[in-house]
Amino acid sequence: MASEEMEQLVRREYKQGFVTDIESDTVPPGLDESTIAFISQKKEEPQWMLDWRLEAYHQWLKMTPPSWAHLEYPPIDYQAISYFSAPKKPEDRPQSLDEVDPKLLETYEKLGIPLHERAALAGVAVDAVFDSVSVTTTFKEKLHEAGVIFCSISEAIREYPELVRQYLGTVVPQADNYFAALNSAVFTDGSFVYVPEGVKCPMELSTYFRINAANTGQFERTLIICDKQAQVSYLEGCTAPMRDENQLHAAVVELVALEDAYIKYSTVQNWYPGDEEGKGGIYNFVTKRGDCRGDRSRISWTQVETGSAITWKYPSCMLRGKESIGEFYSVAVTNGRQQADTGTKMIHIGENTRSTIVAKGIAAGRSDQAYRGLVKIGPRAKGARNYTQCDSLLIGDQCGAHTFPYQEIGNSTATVEHEATTSKIADDQLFYCRARGIDEEDAVSMIVNGFCKDVFQELPMEFAVEAEALLNVTLEGSVG
Amino acid sequence: MSAPERFLERLTARRAEDPSWVAARRQAGAARFEAMGFPTRRDEEWKYTDVRRIAEGDFALATDAAFDTARFDEQRLDIDAYRLVLVDGVFSAELSRLDGLPAGVSLEPLSKAMATNHEAVGGSLGRLAGVDFSPFTALNTAFAEEGVIVRLAPGTVVDKPIYVLLLSRANERPVMSHPRVLIEAGARAEATIVEHYSGEPDAANFTNVVTEVLLDRGAIVDHYKLQEAALTDLHVASIHVDQGRDSRFNSYNLNLGGALVRTDLVTDINAEGAEAAYNGLFFVQGRQHVDNHTLVNHNAPRTFSNENYKGVLDDRSRGVFNGKVFVKKDAQQIEAYQNNANLLLSDRAEIDTKPELVIYADDVKCSHGATTGQLDEEAVYALRSRGIDEPMARALLTLAFVGEVMDKVRLNIIAERVERAVAGRLPDRFNLADLVETAEAIQEA
Numbered sequence: 026m027a028s029e030e031m032e033q034l035v036r037r038e039y040k041q042g043f044v045t046d047i048e049s050d051t052v053p054p055g056l057d058e059s060t061i062a063f064i065s066q067k068k069e070e071p072q073w074m075l076d077w078r079l080e081a082y083h084q085w086l087k088m089t090p091p092s093w094a095h096l097e098y099p100p101i102d103y104q105a106i107s108y109f110s111a112p113k114k115p116e117d118r119p120q121s122l123d124e125v126d127p128k129l130l131e132t133y134e135k136l137g138i139p140l141h142e143r144a145a146l147a148g149v150a151v152d153a154v155f156d157s158v159s160v161t162t163t164f165k166e167k168l169h170e171a172g173v174i175f176c177s178i179s180e181a182i183r184e185y186p187e188l189v190r191q192y193l194g195t196v197v198p199q200a201d202n203y204f205a206a207l208n209s210a211v212f213t214d215g216s217f218v219y220v221p222e223g224v225k226c227p228m229e230l231s232t233y234f235r236i237n238a239a240n241t242g243q244f245e246r247t248l249i250i251c252d253k254q255a256q257v258s259y260l261e262g263c264t265a266p267m268r269d270e271n272q273l274h275a276a277v278v279e280l281v282a283l284e285d286a287y288i289k290y291s292t293v294q295n296w297y298p299g300d301e302e303g304k305g306g307i308y309n310f311v312t313k314r315g316d317c318r319g320d321r322s323r324i325s326w327t328q329v330e331t332g333s334a335i336t337w338k339y340p341s342c343m344l345r346g347k348e349s350i351g352e353f354y355s356v357a358v359t360n361g362r363q364q365a366d367t368g369t370k371m372i373h374i375g376e377n378t379r380s381t382i383v384a385k386g387i388a389a390g391r392s393d394q395a396y397r398g399l400v401k402i403g404p405r406a407k408g409a410r411n412y413t414q415c416d417s418l419l420i421g422d423q424c425g426a427h428t429f430p431y432q433e434i435g436n437s438t439a440t441v442e443h444e445a446t447t448s449k450i451a452d453d454q455l456f457y458c459r460a461r462g463i464d465e466e467d468a469v470s471m472i473v474n475g476f477c478k479d480v481f482q483e484l485p486m487e488f489a490v491e492a493e494a495l496l497n498v499t500l501e502g503s504v505g
Numbered sequence: 506m507s508a509p510e511r512f513l514e515r516l517t518a519r520r521a522e523d524p525s526w527v528a529a530r531r532q533a534g535a536a537r538f539e540a541m542g543f544p545t546r547r548d549e550e551w552k553y554t555d556v557r558r559i560a561e562g563d564f565a566l567a568t569d570a571a572f573d574t575a576r577f578d579e580q581r582l583d584i585d586a587y588r589l590v591l592v593d594g595v596f597s598a599e600l601s602r603l604d605g606l607p608a609g610v611s612l613e614p615l616s617k618a619m620a621t622n623h624e625a626v627g628g629s630l631g632r633l634a635g636v637d638f639s640p641f642t643a644l645n646t647a648f649a650e651e652g653v654i655v656r657l658a659p660g661t662v663v664d665k666p667i668y669v670l671l672l673s674r675a676n677e678r679p680v681m682s683h684p685r686v687l688i689e690a691g692a693r694a695e696a697t698i699v700e701h702y703s704g705e706p707d708a709a710n711f712t713n714v715v716t717e718v719l720l721d722r723g724a725i726v727d728h729y730k731l732q733e734a735a736l737t738d739l740h741v742a743s744i745h746v747d748q749g750r751d752s753r754f755n756s757y758n759l760n761l762g763g764a765l766v767r768t769d770l771v772t773d774i775n776a777e778g779a780e781a782a783y784n785g786l787f788f789v790q791g792r793q794h795v796d797n798h799t800l801v802n803h804n805a806p807r808t809f810s811n812e813n814y815k816g817v818l819d820d821r822s823r824g825v826f827n828g829k830v831f832v833k834k835d836a837q838q839i840e841a842y843q844n845n846a847n848l849l850l851s852d853r854a855e856i857d858t859k860p861e862l863v864i865y866a867d868d869v870k871c872s873h874g875a876t877t878g879q880l881d882e883e884a885v886y887a888l889r890s891r892g893i894d895e896p897m898a899r900a901l902l903t904l905a906f907v908g909e910v911m912d913k914v915r916l917n918i919i920a921e922r923v924e925r926a927v928a929g930r931l932p933d934r935f936n937l938a939d940l941v942e943t944a945e946a947i948q949e950a
Contacts, residue, residue, distance in 0.1 A: 093549060095863075404852065419867035422835065428862040432875060433553075437849035440878040447864050447871040 054107045058082065061210055064109050068179045068213070071186060081199035081209030088203045091337075094366040095395040095427055098308065098335055101273060108211045108244070164228070171227050173257075174219040178246050181217035188219055192250050196279035196316040196343070204275040204310040204337075212246035212277070220255035220286075229258045229485055245276040251286035253319065258289040260488060274333075275310045284319030284346065289327070291484055292340075293492060295499075296332035298363045306334025306363070313340035314370075317349035317378075325352040326369065327483045329492045331499040334363060339397065341370035344378035344406075351380040354480040356492070358499050359392030359424070368398035368415075368429075373406040373439070382413040383479050389420035389500055395427040402439040409439040417447040418476055420469075420500070470497050508560040509539045509640075512681075515566055516647055527619065530631065534646025537636040544640055553825040553857040554767055554796040559739050564681035564711050566648075567593035572600065572672055573705075580703040582731075584918050586668035587612055589653050593674055593710060594682025596651050600670075609658035609694075612667055615685055618654040630687055633717040633745035639769065641741045645683040645715045652685035652714075655698060659691035659721070666697040666916065673704030673712065673738050686716040690724035692749075697727040697916065702734045702762065709737040709764075716744040720752035722776070727755045731919060733926070734762040736791060743769040750776035757914055758814075760787040760795050761926050767796040774801065774808040785814035786910045788927050789822035789854075796825035803832045803839045806866075810840075815910050816847040817903060818854035819932065826858040830873070834865040843873035848880065848906055850932065880906075891947055896933040900940055903931060 061082055065075040090101070168175050174185060181189050199209040220226050251257055261278075274296070280288050290313075299306025309332075315324035326340040342351030353369035371380035380400070388394040396415045417426035428445045450472050458468030474481070474493055481489045506514075513535050523531065543560040544551040570592035577600060581588075589612060590600035596614040603612055636643040653669050671684060688698055702712065712734070720726055734740060740763045746754050760766055772781045787795045801810040816824045830841045847856045860873040880902045888898035907927055914920040925937040 417862075417864070419864070419869075422837070422867045424867070425834075425863070425865045427864060428860075428873070430859060430861075430875070432858045432877065433855070434847070434849065434857070434877045435853075435855040437852050437854060437879050439849075441876065442878075443860065443873075443875040445860070445862060445873050447862055447869060449867040449869070 055104045056106070056108055056211065060108050064211060064213060067109060068182070070179075070182055073190065074182055077194070077199070078210050081206050084200035085203065085206035085210055088200070088206055090203050094337055094397070095393065095429070096335055096337065096364050096366050098364075101308070103207070106273060109213055167227055171224055172221045173224060173226050174217065175230060176217055178212070178215040178217045178248060181248070185217070185219070188250065189217065189248065192279070192281055193248055194279075196281060196314050197277050197312050202312060205277050205312040208244050208246060208275045208277040208312070212244045214244075215246035215248070215276070217247070218249040218257060218259065220251045220257045222252040223254045224252075225255065226257040229260060243274050245274075247276070247278040249279070249288060249290070250281045251283065251288045253283045254285040255283075256287045258485060259291070260485060261290065261292045262294050272305070273308045273310070276312070278311070278313040278340075280315035280324055282315065282317050282319060282322035282324050282349075285321045286319060287323045287325075288315065289325045290315070290340070291488055292326075292328040292330075293488060293495065294328065294330045294332050294336070295495065298332050298361055299334040301361060307332065308335045309333040309338065310335075311338040313338065314343065315341065315351070316343045317346050317351060319349070320346040320375070321348045322346050323350040323352070325354075325483070327354045327480065328356070329480070329484070329495065330355070330357040330365060330367060331495055333365075336363075336365040336367050338367045339369055341372065342380065343372045343374065344380065345374045346378075347375045348377045348379075349375055350378070352483075353380075353382045353384070354483040355384045356387070356477045356480045356496070357385070357394060358387045358389075358496060359394045360390040360499060361392060362390070363392040364394070365392075366395045366397055368396045370399040371401070371411060373400075373402045373409040373411070375406060377408040378406055379410045380412075382411070382415070384415040385477050385480055386415070386417040386426055387420065387473060387476070387500070388417065388424035388426045391423045393425040393427075395429060396445075397429040399431040399433070400441055400443075401433040402436050402441065404435045406436055407438045409436060411439075411441045413443040415445045416476070417445075418473065419447065419449050470500070473500065507542070509542050511563070512644065513539060513647065524619075531647050534636050534643045534648075538640055538643035538647055541640040541643060550639070550798065553823075554765070554794065556741075556765070556767075558765055559711055559741070562679060562711060562739070565678050567595050567674075567676070567680045567682065570595040570597035570599075572597065572674065576705065577672070580672065581670055582668065582699070582701060582918055582922070584666060584668060584916070586666040586699070588668045588670065589614065590670045590672065591651060591682070591684055592672045593676070593680050594651050594684055594712075607661070607664060609661035610663055611654070611656040613654055615652035615654055615687075616650060629689055629717070629719060630685065631717075633719070633747050633773075634715045634743060638743065638745075641713050642715050642743055645685065645713050648681075648683035648713075649685040649715070651682075652687070655686075655688040655696070657690045657694035657696055657724075659693060661691065661694045663694075663696040666699055668699045668701065670701045670703065671712065671714070673702070673708040673710045673734050675705040675707035675735070676710065679709045679711065681711040681713065684712070684714045686714065688716070688718045688726065688728075690718070690720050690726050692721040693723040694721070695725045697729070699729040699731065699916070699919070701729075701731045702740065704734055704738065706735050707737060708735040709739075711739040712741070714742045716742070718744070718746045718754065720746070720748045720754055722750040723752060724749065725753045727757070727915060729757045729916065729919060730759065730768065731923075732760040732762050732766060736762060736764055736793060738763050740766045742767070744771070746770075746772040746781070748772060748774045748776065748779040748781065751778040752776075753780045753782075755782045756784065757919070758783070758785040758797065759914075759919070759923050760789075760797075761923065763793065763795070765794045768798070770797070770799045772801050772810070773804055774810065775804050777805050777807045779805070780809040782810070782913075783812040783814070784910050784913045785812075786816075786907055786923065787824060788817045788907070788930065789824060790819045790930060791822060792820070793822045795823075796827075798827045800829045800831065801841065803830070803836045803841060806835070806837045806839070808836070808839055810842070812843040813910060813913075814845045815907060816845075816856060817850065817907065817927070818847065818856055819850040821851070821853045823854065824856045826856070826875075827861070828859075828873070829861040829863065830871060832864040832866050832869055832871065836866050837868040839866065839869040839871065841869070841871045845875040846906070847877040848903065849877065850903075888947070891950065893943060893947070897935070897940075897943060900928060900931050900933065900935045901944055904928060904940055
């Protein structure tokens with residue numbers, strides 16, 4: 026492809042303007058013990074929860090932000106952030122889709138988002154346009170029948186305190202890292218899932234979540250527990266561009282899989298990446314970790330990361346149970362001035378544990394992307410096995426792609442394999458497509474989708490279709 | 506007194522009458538070392554290597570180069586070469602063979618070069634290995650008083666290898682040495698240079714060497730680092746290479762000895778058409794710790810690098826491999842390949858490997874692979890089914906594993922020496938000749 030053409034294609038703009046409405050019931054910026062007490066009180070939490078938060082806060086005060094990632098951003102002023110804001114009042118929101126930025130609607134159209142969801146996603150006062158209550162109720166009944174608990178973390182703290190207390194912070198301890206400590210102190214929302222022994226969750230926890238996720242906080246906390254022989258597939262985020270006023274996002278996700286349990290956690294992240302100069306985009310500092318606590322348990326992370334100005338995210342698996350399995354499938358796409366430092370950690374502790382890592386990175390524009398992963402085989406993890414494949418595709422000569430895979434192997438019976446490649450779309454591949462009458466943009470899009478196929482096929486069906494469309498939209502003006 | 510201060514104290518006691526340009530360098534090195542201090546495991550570059558054994562040590566400086574001649578003959582490589590010998594960092598004129606150097610080749614100890622031709626030495630020395638690279642290069646800059654200067658005039662093809670033997674003695678008090686090696690290859694010059702570390706079996710000294718290699722256009726340098734020091738020796742080395750247009754640098758980093766060995770190998774490929782090949786092998790046992798950090802900087806388009814490092818680890822030994830390939834912006838049409846394979850013979854051995862790619866150009870072909878595992882049981886079975894007992898089968902396969910690197914070694918005497926050492930150090934000690942004989946018998950059958 027001629028370089029000017031490529032350059033022209035790479036120049037693209039985000040499909041959505043930023044909406045900044047006036048918030049009400051917001052605490053003034055700043056963080057101290059009283060802010061945390063205020064959050065805890067607003068959430069009607071018991072004393073132990075407040076104590077737990079304060080403990081995290083005191084740990085956080087002693088910590089320093091990590092600087093090892095391949096990322097560049099100005100220091101964050103944590104006292105300039107407002108740590109609690111109540112959901113928007115209906116009268117402050119757009120009253121119908123007509124008031125929503127037409128460009129945003131155009132994107133929804135391209136992504137094939139169902140009509141009734143578009144309103145919710147665009148932040149339209151939901152009750153005014155469609156009845157979400159009935160949908161929600163049907164889901165709730167079905168889940169209730171199966172014995173699955175699925176609610177917000179705040180509700181869970183009030184309604185199922187024993188469960189929350191038993192598991193919260195056992196996978197990601199309060200002082201695990203700087204952002205996890207901050208989250209532990211000030212988290213305001215998130216989800217809680219408990220699937221009882223032997224139950225296969227009757228539905229993918231997705232559609233329901235998508236509707237209700239329109240107002241997720243900036244410090245989300247998610248806790249998913251799968252009891253013995255239980256199964257659940259959980260979908261986080263959505264392909265539609267997310268509007269959010271908060272620049273810093275520091276979520277924590279904890280997964281616990283007991284014996285023979287299987288948790289599949291899929292993420293599609295498409296936060297605002299900032300303007301052409303990278304200004305105003307979301308900082309996404311996420312701690313995600315799964316604990317394969319029981320024998321033969323399995324945790325699978327699948328992620329499609331296309332948004333945010335900065336992504337700092339390493340979904341991990343602690344493979345403690347014998348023969349437990351950890352999986353990580355990732356597609357990360359960066360364009361414009363985006364920076365992503367993402368990957369996974371597979372910690373093999375139990376015997377005959379297995380893990381698979383497939384990471385695909387696509388860097389375009391002036392973006393910078395790094396895969397950072399750790400495979401650790403403990404001395405007792407006899408017969409442990411890991412396979413890692415990470416490939417990077419560079420589009421244009423202004424971007425960067427990096428690979429930092431750490432392997433720490435302390436057992437001679439382990440087998441660990443790592444492969445990585447970095448390349449661009451080959452001219453002969455493009456030529457082959459062009460010779461068959463496929464225009465350049467479609468050809469590039471086709472090749473990129475093929476590059477990501479190993480990961481997309483791990484996504485639940487409806488997400489997979491949207492993810493492909495999302496990839497095209499993200500690289501629009503660049504490739505698709 | 507802090508560890509850096511304690512080390513530097515020896516400097517002031519020793520060097521009083523340096524020429525001013527040398528004194529200035531020493532001061533810069535000392536100041537930088539004092540500011541940085543010894544690295545800790547909190548430093549990413551030293552994440553897996555703890556240097557407290559060095560920092561807490563009390564090392565004197567050797568004053569003579571006496572060495573037992575019988576042992577010397579046993580330790581040295583029996584090759585026809587120009588030879589320069591340092592004993593605990595002190596030049597030994599007696600053991601060196603510097604006569605008959607062809608025209609265009611200059612090979613002399615650093616002390617002599619500094620005394621007679623300080624301007625030329627001063628210009629290149631430290632150009633590639635600045636005091637900021639690591640606390641150890643700073644420490645070396647502060648202390649370096651002996652070493653080797655190799656200079657090749659343009660077009661000179663050296664007929665014999667240049668053999669630098671660095672011996673470590675079992676002293677009553679451990680000593681430290683900070684040798685400095687400078688190799689300047691003019692345009693189209695060709696040479697093979699061997700740095701060989703060896704010594705007495707109970708030596709427990711600290712060697713901190715810095716090597717700088719400059720290749721002008723079209724130059725070809727084969728550089729060997731053969732580490733066979735005592736299993737109680739502490740060794741830190743950094744090798745810095747600068748490559749001009751169409752030059753070729755082949756590195757052979759072969760590590761068998763040392764209690765704690767850290768080697769940094771950094772190549773800046775600065776002009777089109779240049780190639781670098783890194784071949785590495787480490788075989789460690791007992792509680793040996795070997796850390797190899799390699800970096801290839803592709804600073805110019807159409808440059809090529811190929812790296813293959815293999816490790817065999819037994820007992821409670823620990824290996825570290827950190828290989829990095831860096832492709833600068835606009836350095837297009839790069840090919841860079843990197844491979845690291847490790848064989849663990851014991852459950853208590855540990856390998857920490859990190860093959861990194863940092864790429865800022867799009868028209869590149871870069872790949873890396875890292876594998877760790879045990880011998881292929883099917884291959885063991887296949888050999889056993891041919892009537893070879895299990896220890897022999899495992900020995901043959903281990904030798905085949907290291908063979909992929911050894912096949913690249915062009916100095917036969919070194920390849921054989923390493924293979925013999927590997928065979929002899931396997932859990933069931935083998936004689937290389939027996940193994941070769943068995944292998945040949947299988948091939949014939």
